[in-house]
Amino acid sequence: MTLRELAEELEVAFTTLGNYERGDRQPELDFIFKVARYFGVSVDYLTGYKDARNYDEFLLMNNINNISNVLDYAEPETKKLILNMHNKLTGLTYDIPRSKNHKEAETLNKIFESISNIKKGLGLGILEIADNKYEYAKRFLKEKEKMDQSFNELFEIYTERQNPKEG
Numbered sequence: 001m002t003l004r005e006l007a008e009e010l011e012v013a014f015t016t017l018g019n020y021e022r023g024d025r026q027p028e029l030d031f032i033f034k035v036a037r038y039f040g041v042s043v044d045y046l047t048g049y050k051d052a053r054n055y056d057e058f059l060l061m062n063n064i065n066n067i068s069n070v071l072d073y074a075e076p077e078t079k080k081l082i083l084n085m086h087n088k089l090t091g092l093t094y095d096i097p098r099s100k101n102h103k104e105a106e107t108l109n110k111i112f113e114s115i116s117n118i119k120k121g122l123g124l125g126i127l128e129i130a131d132n133k134y135e136y137a138k139r140f141l142k143e144k145e146k147m148d149q150s151f152n153e154l155f156e157i158y159t160e161r162q163n164p165k166e167g
Helices: 003-010 012-023 030-038 055-073 074-094 103-119 133-162
Strands: none
Touching: 003 012, 012 055, 055 074, 074 103, 074 133
């Protein structure tokens, strides 16, 4: 795209855009927002404040940094297991973005949510943790039931994909 084409798209004079590019003039904040919207990026990215173009990219970069920090402190065998889990998760989710049906992602997310709930002491609400083993076991079984249901849904999704219904 040429500068002239961009100027037309943004409905601004070609010379004005050239002045902004050379640093001869500073754009108004409204114009910066307009450019960010046009390119589908954040104002922070556009102005060089952040490396991430948008919030999703920011979350991804943050998750990568978090995993990297965890691995820095992990023993070699633990590091190997964490990297294997990450590899498996990537493999599980690799083809989901190309799918028009979000059911698989929703179902996998339910399973991961249940695992997370179990690990966190089956908190219900904000930081509510089971008071005793009986309560923990009761909540564990409830989460396990949810996981079983989600695994059944996942099985249906995968078998349907293998054997689509004939029209």
